[in-house]
Amino acid sequence: MDNKDLTVIIVTYNSSALIYDCLKSIERYNDIGSRLEIIVSDNASTDFNDLESNIAASGVECTIVRNNRNGGYGYGNNRGTERARADTLLLMNPDVRLCMPVFKHGLHEISKRGLALLGMEEYEDERMRRKHSFLPRRMNLRNLMVYRLAKCINYFSPAFFYIHGACFFVRKKILTDIGGFDENLFLYGEELDIHTRLMGKGGEIALSHNIGFVHPLHNRRFNGSENEIGLKSQLYLCDKYGWSKKMVYRDAISTLRAMQLKNIVTGRGRDAAIPARIRQLKAEMNGIV
Secondary structure (H helix, E strand, O other): OOOOOEEEEEEEOOOHHHHHHHHHHHHHOOOOHHHEEEEEEEEOOOOHHHHHHHHHHHOOOOEEEEEOOOOOHHHHHHHHHHHOOOOEEEEEOOOOEEOOOOHHHHHHHHHHHOOOEEEEEEEOOOOOOEOOOEEEOOOOHHHHHHHHHHHHOOOOOOOOEEEOOOEEEEEHHHHHHOOOOOOOOOOOOHHHHHHHHHHHOOOOEEEEEEEEEEOOOOOOOOOHHHHHHHHHHHHHHHHHHOOOHHHHHHHHHHHHHHHHHHHHHOOOOOOOHHHHHHHHHHHHHHOOO
8 A cells, every 4th residue: 555645634524515525626736646645534424425425426536434423523533644644634624625736835845844734824715815824822802903913914923823723734743643633622622732732842833825725714603502612622721731711711701702892893783692601601700719
C-alpha cells in the first residue's frame, strides 16, 4: 500500500446532502493528483446508505470509515487519523467547499516552515468575503473588539487567536504525539484544545492568506442547545488547564450581550431567549465557590 503526500479527513454525521459537493470541489481543485488520499469518517449516521450512494455518485475515490457510534468531531477525526497514510492531514468539514487549489501550497508551507498546523482564509461565498478564519482565544466583549480590528487588517497571532477548525492542515505525527483530539469534547472547543496543546509543545501555528475555502455561516442566530454544548466544552477545558470558570461564564455573558446588540443594530430585533439565558448563566456563575 503506497504512501500519500496528503490525507483529507472529512467527519460526517447525517451529512449525505453535503458530501457530494464537498468531494467534487476536492476533485476539481486537486493539484497533487494521485498523491492525495480522502477518508470519510462517519459517526454512525442514520443516513449512511444515502451517504454511500452520494459518494459513489461523485466518482471521487475515497475510503469510508464507518464508526460504531457518534462520538463527536474529535472522535471522528481520531478514527480517520488512524487510517491516514500521509504525514500531513487536511481536516475538513463536509459543508466546506474548495474554491481554489490549496494542497500543493499547504504542503509547501508546512514543510518549508516546519509548521505543526496551518490555517487558511475562510470565505462566506465564492466572492471571497472573508469570515472567521481565526477566533479569539477568549470570547469576551473586549477581545471581540480586538478580534474585529485584527480581522480588518487580517492579522493572525497564535498568542491571541486560534485557527477556526472548519478546514486546516496539521502534521499527523505532531497531532498523534500530543494525544490526538480529546474525545471528552463532543463538539466545540476542539480547535482551542489542539491549539493550546500544540503551543505547549512548541509547535508553530500559522495562517496562510494565499489559499482559502468556502464555508458559509450566514447570520446564525442564538441557538440554546449549541450554547449549552459550547459552555460545557469550555468548562471542561477549565478543569483540564486550570482556567477560571468564572472567566468562562463572564465571556459567555459578554458574547451573548454582543449578539443581542448586533441583532438590534442590524434590525433583526431582540432575541427573547438571550436575556433568559444571561440570567441563568449569572445564577450558575454566582454558585461557583
